[in-house]
Amino acid sequence: MAVSHNGAADSLLLNKISKIFPARGGGGEVTAVNSVSLTIQQGEFLTLLGPSGCGKTTTLRLVAGFELPSAGQILLDGKDITNQPPNKRDMAMVFQSYALFPHMTVFDNIAYGLHIRKLSRSEIKTKVESTLDLMGLRNLGERRPNELSGGQQQRVALARSLVMEPRVLLFDEPLSNLDAKLRVQMRSEIHALQRRLSITSVYVTHDQIEAMALSDRIVVMNQGQIEQMGTPDEIYRRPVSRFVADFIGRANFQETRAEAMMNGEATVTLLGQKMTISVAGSPKAGDTLVAVLRPEALKLRADSSLQPALVEQAMYLGSEVEYRVRINNDTLVVVENDPRASHIFAEGETVGIDLIPEAIHLLPK
Amino acid sequence: MLTQNRYGAEIRRILQDPILTISLIFVILFVFVAIILPILAMIGASLSEEGRELFGHYLSTNAYQSIIFNTLVMGVTVAAAGTAIGFLFAYVQVKVNVPFKRFMHLIALVPIISPPFAVATAIILLFGRNGLISKGIFGVRYDIYGLVGLTLALSLSLFTIAYLNFKGMLQALDPSLEEAATNLGASKWRTFRTVIVPMLLPGFAASFLLLFVEAIADLGNPLVLGGNYEVLATRVYISVIGLHDSTAAAVFSVILLVPSLTVFIIQRYWVGRSSVVSVTGKPTGTAQQINHPVVRWSLFGVVMLICALIIAIYAVIFIGSITKVFGVNYELTLDHFNFVINGYGSEAMTDTTTFAIIATPLAGILGMLIAFLVVRKAFIGRGAVDFGTMLGIAVPGTILGIGYLLVFNNPITIALPFVGDNVPAITLIPKLTGGRAVFGGALAIVIVYIVRSTPAALRSGVALLSQIDPAIEEASISLGADNALTFRKITLPLIRPAFLAGLIYAFARSMTTISAIVFLTTPQTRIMTQQILNETEQGRYGNAFAYCVILIGIVLVAIGILYMTVGSSTGAERSLEGGT
């Protein structure tokens, strides 16, 4: 992906950033981030998503200034901040472990950065109190962090960053220490807050649902490099690689052959049906392609004219039924989204399988 | 390119922050000038032509070989006895169901403040030829001088290190391990042998080695209790004080330095690494205690006997200070105290206390600062800075003292090249030791106090700091604070327990140290421990004991003040444990 250089609305710009660490405990080196370039627009919520160890945290720490890049530049509002120390960058970070100051009250935690900015006492009081209100912490100002629940601690951590009204807000897996229910709730709170305050945000997670729910744009990383960058919808529906398709959501992969190519569309035969669909890259007729079949792109019907499939497993999950069906030597996952409206097939039944061409995506092999 | 990648960015980052840069340069200079340089100078002096001859002579002569042998034997016996006593106290404290645990704990801590010579002198008065116990009770004229007396005095003075070590380890042992062993049908004794002892093996090794280093470096006890049993430390002392032969002193010092440093390095890089007691943080279940009546009461009896011995020693010190002549004339008198407080000793008392008061906060802060730099900042040579700081205590005090005499007895100057002879040379470091030094040698003494105390502060700082999530400091920086402010507002408050421990240790150590300053005192600057030595050598035990009692009093008051000022809890420690 190219870096846009017009950039009036560009807030943050990473230009071919790399970070090489000496390997922990021994010789050699680890390339944690490998020539990453991206731009983040003013007010945008951008998520770095990828498996463990792919370099998300390192990228975020480079932006924050806790690490210095081995190569590349970082620009904030057009100004080169590559070598600026972290305390001089107009950014605030929310940590996975919250990193609250255990020896200070909630109020003092939130006021800490304002004191450093040398705001007057009354100003600090007003700002901290309105932030406490905003975060639903009104009566907790005098408590210490260890007297708060996990969710409250998380709110204080967020409040402490928000009160600084930074140009950029950085999050490193802020929700991963919360239990599932609280995580969903905090997710929607962060979403609402960010949209309301429209603070440019960079968010790190390895949870694809969280990424989809929160982001304007997602950057999928793999082994220190950007694998794909786009809106949640683009990433989900038009993954550029098998890695992305597999990492985001559930997917069945079927190898197939491009029988003909025309205008970036390939004619292929999938589950006995011939169809013409768009394909990423520029393969030639006769090339092998990989079809990404999302579970919801497949439908089971009691129709013997369709490709037959054997139901190996049927799991009723309330809002959906998840099937595992066997076709020849392949096992496919099929999700039926509205179990009430349709018949639930039993394990051992042979059914017909149909597919929705618009929901299928082709990748070059 | 490779190394540049590794450290280049980090160094640039440090250089961006002037306060950090200055602290780092200061720390490196401190380690080099105050610790490494004197040691190197001392080694250098021993390697002069004259020194090399002496090496050959000493190493090949029977009399000197036996001094070396004596030193090592004493090191081993003290280390073994001290480790055993320390383990016994810790085991009974943690694992055996006996009464008076609090009392035992306090008695085990008492030797932390043992003024030099006091324990040795008291032992002579209790167990010597005319000893209160040996002659008075058992009616024997026992000769306590030599290895037996030294082992007794030193192991009773040093076992606290081992005790605290083992106590921490035993408390951290996950009880479920023992429960598992018991579940598998192991008896208590079998559990002890097959589970507890192997788990503590690194602890035994560490205690043994630490005590060995402390024992062979000790000067006070062999001077008083040695008799014909000569060791290297006393040889060094006699060479300087009696014979004014600094080359011989340097040669003996280097011979003493070899086992000290070897053991220190073994303990640091071998034992220190392998000590992996399973500290799970949140032990499940409660530790089972030993209830077997025979085991229980016999252990109790032994511990109580040792407690009684310690109490007897300190009682002798106290009674000796308020009676005319201990063992001869028990008429009460305040003469000894009068001598110390209003007479000849008053200057030593106020000077020593002043120096200790100056050195204590400096050592405490320096220890925390070095801990912070070593744990949190990646810079080339941080291992060397840590190691160099630790040398301050690993090296026997006498060696440091001689090094100071060699390096700082004259101003260190640099003559500018290419300017005429009439331009005076620039003084880098003024004369620090001897009567006409800046502040009459006081500066050198304060520096030695700091050098000897910083290592303990550093270790407790490192231990605590590595348990604190670095994200807490990063959060402060991310909110706009620079390194200095973060250190002051966040790091220091969070490592306050370590800071407090470091301060207490620094004050107690400074007040009681003798070997490192014995060569640095001058007629202008008198030090209490030096005066205690003088009085002991003159046989005026009453005065010596009065010094000791006052010294103990000062240390106790200081500990109280430190607890009240630095130790007041704001809950930081608790919330750290709470795991925010």
Ligand SMILES: Nc1ncnc2c1ncn2[C@@H]1O[C@H](COP(=O)(O)OP(=O)(O)OP(=O)(O)O)[C@@H](O)[C@H]1O
């Ligand atoms: N200070 C460091 N020294 C050496 N290697 C490091 C350091 N920090 C990170 N790495 C390595 O760089 C790679 C990327 O690490 P990073 O923490 O950025 O991953 P991540 O994507 O955040 O993973 P996770 O989801 O597990 O948090 C890993 O291989 C990691 O081991």
Ligand SMILES: [Mg+2]
């Ligand atoms: Mg991470």
